[in-house]
Amino acid sequence: MLIKSAVDIPPSEITDPDLFARRRHFIQGAAASALASGFGLPALAAAAPQRGEKFPDIRKSQWTVDEKLTPYESVTTYNNFYEFGPDKDDPAKHAHRLKSRPWTITVEGEVKRPQTFAIEDVLKWAPLEERIYRFRCVEGWSMVVPWIGFSFSEIARRVEITGNAKYVEFVSLADAEQMPYVRVPLLDWPYVEGLRIDEAMHPLTLLAAGLYGEVMPKQNGAPLRLIVPWKYGFKSAKSIVKIRFVRDMPRSSWMKSAPQEYGFYSNVNPEVPHPRWSQAQERRLGEFLKRKTLPFNGYAEQVAALYAGMDLRRNY
Numbered sequence: 043m044l045i046k047s048a049v050d051i052p053p054s055e056i057t058d059p060d061l062f063a064r065r066r067h068f069i070q071g072a073a074a075s076a077l078a079s080g081f082g083l084p085a086l087a088a089a090a091p092q093r094g095e096k097f098p099d100i101r102k103s104q105w106t107v108d109e110k111l112t113p114y115e116s117v118t119t120y121n122n123f124y125e126f127g128p129d130k131d132d133p134a135k136h137a138h139r140l141k142s143r144p145w146t147i148t149v150e151g152e153v154k155r156p157q158t159f160a161i162e163d164v165l166k167w168a169p170l171e172e173r174i175y176r177f178r179c180v181e182g183w184s185m186v187v188p189w190i191g192f193s194f195s196e197i198a199r200r201v202e203i204t205g206n207a208k209y210v211e212f213v214s215l216a217d218a219e220q221m222p223y224v225r226v227p228l229l230d231w232p233y234v235e236g237l238r239i240d241e242a243m244h245p246l247t248l249l250a251a252g253l254y255g256e257v258m259p260k261q262n263g264a265p266l267r268l269i270v271p272w273k274y275g276f277k278s279a280k281s282i283v284k285i286r287f288v289r290d291m292p293r294s295s296w297m298k299s300a301p302q303e304y305g306f307y308s309n310v311n312p313e314v315p316h317p318r319w320s321q322a323q324e325r326r327l328g329e330f331l332k333r334k335t336l337p338f339n340g341y342a343e344q345v346a347a348l349y350a351g352m353d354l355r356r357n358y
């Protein structure tokens with residue numbers, strides 16, 4: 043479907059600017075007509091995004107890389123958050139419409155104590171840590187971000203998962219009143235992603251509530267989003283409202299939109315090209331020269347054992 047394939051072509055890989063322009067025009071036309079009823083196109087974000095509130099008492103973490111940080115400005119203005127539009131600057135322009143308080147997160151499925159938590163309570167589950175992670179988008183750009191959060195595994199203790207919990211499904215908010223592009227079939231909404239239970243329970247898997255010492259900017263997935271640093275960025279679902287522990291492998295929004303391009307695992311792997319471009323290299327936001335992409339995004343030592351015996355070309 044044209045409207046879907048257009049959004050995930052990395053701008054850097056476009057060789058035919060004319061074709062790109064036509065596709066963009068098509069998307070915008072479709073978006074405009076979908077929006078015509080009821081939802082006025084938002085005015086440009088009033089002023090520069092407000093810097094967020096600081097978290098007190100942030101601990102340092104052992105799960106941190108010693109690399110040059112990507113500037114706050116780049117991390118918060120070059121985003122993928124399709125609920126707010128397909129262009130990199132759409133989230134920073136439109137995400138001010140997101141109401142990140144009050145906010146609840148429902149935890150259900152294969153758990154002894156399904157519950158809906160207020161975000162304020164979720165943030166008390168564990169001490170907040172600063173973790174500097176590499177983050178690699180499937181489109182070929184990457185960044186190094188000081189996230190604030192705690193390991194997802196803390197959640198299991200709260201809800202007592204059963205032995206039937208083999209996978210975890212993460213569901214993002216899909217509210218057309220706040221998110222204009224939820225009226226546009228760019229993806230199958232709500233945005234859904236999934237992990238195998240052992241991937242979810244790995245200490246590197248982070249529930250992030252902030253970055254650069256501050257509450258999460260809305261364009262980066264306020265109030266709480268996932269970060270799975272050894273996988274392509276799309277696994278890291280934003281603005282999570284539901285976490286489901288399930289028996290069967292979830293079908294993510296990206297698997298539904300293009301199964302031949304986006305598999306369930308989506309581990310960063312320089313040796314397995316995306317069907318339309320290589321994954322051997324990446325460009326750090328703000329840098330000119332490309333660098334080599336590392337297996338598991340540089341986290342092989344920590345996570346490769348999770349995939350022992352698996353054919354990672356087939357399980358991409």
Ligand SMILES: Nc1nc2c(c(=O)[nH]1)N[C@H]1C(S)=C(S)[C@@H](COP(=O)(O)O)O[C@H]1N2
Binds near residue numbers: 117180262277278
């Ligand atoms: N709900 C939701 N989550 C999402 C996305 C999205 O469009 N919607 N985009 C994904 C993709 S493709 C990437 S690369 C990262 C981008 O995170 P960032 O904007 O904080 O860099 O968010 C991921 N999580």
Ligand SMILES: [Mo]
Binds near residue numbers: 179275
């Ligand atoms: Mo991405």
